[in-house]
Amino acid sequence: MKGPEINNSSRRSFLKSTGHLIIGFSLYPFVSCETKGTPLAPYNGTPLRQHIDNKLIDSWIRLDAEGYLTVLSGKQELGQGIKTALIQIAAEELDIEPARCRIINADTGQTVNEGFTAGSNSVEGSGKAIRNAAAEARLYLFKLAAQKWNTSQESLSVANGIIKSKKGDEISYWKLLEGKFIEEKISGEAVPKNPSQHKYVGQPLKRDDIRKMVSGESHFVHDLRMPGMVHARILFPPSYQDKLSSIDLSQVESMPGVLKVIQNGSFLAVVAEREYQAVQAREKLKSLAVWNKTPIETLPKQLFDTIKKTSGKPEEVKLSPGIAEVIANTAISHSAEYFKPYTMHASMGPSCAVALWEENLLTVWTATQGVYPVRATLADLFSREEESIRCIGVPGSGCYGQNGSDDVSGEAALIAKEMPGVHVRLQWMREDENKWEPYGTAMGFQLSAGMDADGKILAWDTNVWSDSHSTRPNGRAASFVSARHLEKPFPFQKGGFSAGSYRNGIPEYTIAAKQLHLYTFSGPLRTSSLRGLGAYGNTFALESFLDELIHKSGNDPIDFRLGNLEDPRAKAVLEKLAEKTNWKSRQKTETNGFGIAYSRYKNSTSYFAVLAEVEIDKAAKSYRLKKLTGVIDSGLIINPDGLRNQTEGGMIQSASWSMLEEVQFDREEITSTDWTSYPILRTMETPEVEVHLIDRPDTPPMGAGEAAMGPVSAAIANAIFDATGSRIRDLPLKAEKVDWKKV
Structure with a gap:
């Protein structure tokens, strides 16, 4: 069934013909919501139209006749606060107060195709596009005003959308446009603002979505x-x-x-x-x-052994010929295996x-x-x-x-x-x-490494076993699970995206010989993308294994990492963590333990270091996660509250995964069907969380939503070892896995 054609000359007629595109800045076209408050009414300030080219300014930025700035993004708001952050970016470049800004996001009837909101890429990707479009819009508007007043662009200034000349002329963006759209292409001539001039970016602008959730208003x-x-x-x-x-x-x-x-x-x-x-x-x-x-053929206790036996030829992600011999001949060598179960x-x-x-x-x-x-x-x-x-x-x-x-x-x-x-x-x-739901896949890890007598890592060998981390909708109906149940079923073929499997699997540390082999297996449960993909499991294994090397060589956990890192930003988060936690003078007792972990997410975005403190109860054979302290560097900070909230949330979610969560199943079915059979971290169990930010306004902003996941898991495991002398290598880190005889 063919719908109406869309082209440059008919996009307005397209919107008229469909009849169901009457939506403004309300999230809900044709909606009256029966939750708290007045039913939401559509905001009709900006006429709606289908975008046709992501190179056009008005595919990202629109100035409507009512005196508002509309930001458009193909990214979805998932609770990470991108709507607020993207408004701040556009408001900054156009010198318009955020209160005069609205945003439309994730709508095939209006916004650009930006694929999936994933990989902590919204501010990096959509934010960059909106910044460039807004800067281009400002340049275009200054050109119009300069022509109108027969003056130079350099003589003009703007405040809250009002352009002024040195002669005393003034005109608003909206009046200057006379109701027209900016249908110019983004030329690349416009230069975004210097961070030293920022007025809105870097400020803790309050999020309207949080206000709605707290007050019980319609939102979801x-x-x-x-x-x-x-x-x-x-x-x-x-x-x-x-x-x-x-x-x-x-x-x-x-x-x-x-x-x-x-x-x-x-x-x-x-x-x-x-x-x-x-x-x-x-x-x-x-x-x-x-x-x-x-019946389901493989049960949880058989999983790691089964996947190692059934995996085929590995993908050679990174090779270092002769690495096994190098490790065998080092002064200090070590090997260990780790496991991550299915999580939801x-x-x-x-x-x-x-x-x-x-x-x-x-x-x-x-x-x-x-x-x-x-x-x-x-x-x-x-x-x-x-x-x-x-x-x-x-x-x-x-x-x-x-x-x-x-x-x-x-x-x-x-x-x-x-x-x-x-x-x-x-x-x-x-x-x-x-x-x-599609779960985060089970994963297995086998690591070996060798060091010299001074604690310098010389060689590192990693084997990773992983099922797919992505079976997202991709244009094939079988991506919908119920399409496989129809009378004429759509056959399902599992997706790939192997890079998600070994994400953060190669150490960022300065090591002469590094190697990684990836073994792909097809497990018994449905899997797809879960926060961080393979980075969570890989970082747990890598940073836990590194802690084992540290203890084996008798080094300090922070000093050892600093000695094996070259990136000054990586060192900075660890140094700030040491400072903020009084690492050198920390109070060690018989009942507490401290664990350090570090990672740069995807080895290319945000830097994150964390200290976990646990407290053990020998009599009850249990432990409590007392506090998590993190330091994050995500480049230029758009909204410090947003960055801190994202990091805190990631730390708490990771703690829940790491200490409690695993999907249980038997021959018949999944048995983790509720909050009793799949427990998550409750409010009373949540640790104190402290986050410190490093702002780098001279560098681009980087995604931060997934940066904390892996390091937190390893930090907790390392803290448990510090407190008990017992190393847990398979998640979750349940107290029953501790060898209490060592305590």
Whole structure:
């Protein structure tokens, strides 16, 4: 089904013809929300139009007749605060107060295709594009004003969007444009501001999304309420390979409020007038369904041994011929193995989406991290032209990777096709979220290294075993898990992205001989992107192993790292950590332990060093994570509160993964179905967290959202060893794994 054509001359007519692009700066077109506060009304200051070229200024920046600046970004707000940071960047370059700025993000009807919001790349990528477009817009506006007043651009100044000349002339950006858009291309002539002139960048601008969450206002995709909206639930098979054998749908169809029951192969869904009616109908479906079951072959305790045996020929990521002999002949050598289990996003709110199927347009309100990739995947699922599908990004419950948001978007669309002209809201149940989201994969690590007598690392050899870290929607319908359950299923082929598997696997330390082999395996559980990808597991193994080398050589953990690093910024975060924690004069007792870890995320972005302090209880054979102190260098700081919050959040999430989290399963199914069977760090267990920032305004800003994940895990393991003398090499770091006889 082909949608309306879009080109430069008809993009306004496209928006008129679709009929469903009436959205302003509200997140919710056609929405009245029944949460706290007044229902959100669309902001209509900027006429909407499809972007056609990411080289155009107005694909990133728009100045509307109402006196606002509109920022456009293809990146999704995931709770990381990018909406605020991107507004600060644009406001800075155009000298407009942030209060006069709005942002539209992640909408295939309006914003540029920026792929996925992933890899801590939003400020680096989208921020750079917006900065350049805003600087170009300022240059263009100064040229217009100079022509208007027959003066030089150098004689002009601007404050809050008002251009002034030395002769006393003044005009606003908006009046100067007379309601027109800036349809000029970004030439590259404009030079962004010098950081010394920054007024808004670097300031702790408050985030409106946090205010909404704290006050209980409408914010999430779960809050969407559309006119005449109906509610849906789906019933997944008990496990991955199970197929529906039989079911009597009539008993469900006759239930109160049920509007439709859908069966398509093993895909089962119910639609009802009210949400609880849909939940009740789903429970009835569950009691009636008979499944042909296929057992899960590999159990958790067998996993590491199995993946080592079943992995094929390794990928030679980095080679150093003769490295084994070099290590064998060093003064101090060491080898060890480490393991990371499957972990889940465990989003607090189960995945949710709203879909509307019409003859010429399918609209999906989605919490995906990639509206354009999801649109392409929906096009494959329904054999529709991409231009006849619009995906509108709405914040969901935080995931930092691929949770169920993509899947639920596809499923909402499948159901909406059966209910044309009606807004269908689909939300997963808690057990759906826990059992069917794509997990962070299990990984195994085998490390060997050799040092000289002075503690200089001479050689380092790494073997990594990993399943895929990316099965995101990529234009193939099988990326949606339920597409595999249809009567005519879409065959699934696991994605690659091997670089995600060995991310941070090669030490940044100055070592003459380094080697890494990557073994790819296909594990028993569904996997995809989870915060940091392989960097979390690789850094846990690398920095834990480094700590073992440090203790074996009798060196100080910070001094040793400083002695094996050359990058002055790497050294600076460690030196500041030592200063802020009084490392040299720390109080060591029989009941506490300290652990250090460091990493530069992806060996190319933010620098992060951390100290973990644990306190042990010998009698109870337990430990408590008492405090985490981190130092981060992310280059130019856009919003110090945002950077600090991202780092604190990453530290706490990593602590939860590291101490508690692992997906449990048996032959039949996933058994981690709720907060009891998959515990996460609770408020009372959360350690004190302290973060120190290093601002480098003379360097570009770098992504920081994933920088803390790996170092925190290793720091905790190293602190446990410091306190107990017992080394835990497989995650999670449960107290029961400590050899308490050594304490």
